[in-house]
Amino acid sequence: MSNLTWKGRWNELKGKVKQQYADLTDDDLLYAEGKEDELLGKLQQKTGKTKEEVEDWLNKM
DSSP: OOOOHHHHHHHHHHHHHHHHHTOOOOOOOOOOTTTTHHHHHHHHHHHHHHHHHHHHHHOOO
């Protein structure tokens, strides 16, 4: 799934991510246009997954 698809569904995805990782804050999950890599980096730090694993995880939601 492309970042554009994530943007269109981000509010839905954000809720699912927070269900699985309750320690993630709204600031951690803030989606900013053009800063997708920064968001993925925060998710990598908090989940301990690689960038590819995070992207695959989001794609499967």
